[in-house]
Amino acid sequence: MEAAMSKKLANLDYKDAYFLRKFLNSQGKMYPPKRYGLSAKEQRALALAVKRARYMALVPYLVR
Numbered sequence: 001m002e003a004a005m006s007k008k009l010a011n012l013d014y015k016d017a018y019f020l021r022k023f024l025n026s027q028g029k030m031y032p033p034k035r036y037g038l039s040a041k042e043q044r045a046l047a048l049a050v051k052r053a054r055y056m057a058l059v060p061y062l063v064r
Helices: 002-012 017-023 042-055
Strands: none
Touching: 002 042, 017 042
């Protein structure tokens, strides 16, 4: 699973909201990198994509 996840992160795009939601919990917070075995570089890229998606209103900031 980790290899497949790293392969998908190579093509990471902020417009793919369905993929980004896999990394968010029910409150809209990002899971820690150990949960999916991400490296620091991958986690930074993912965080940037989530921030951009939130700014573009593709992913909510909060889920109430």
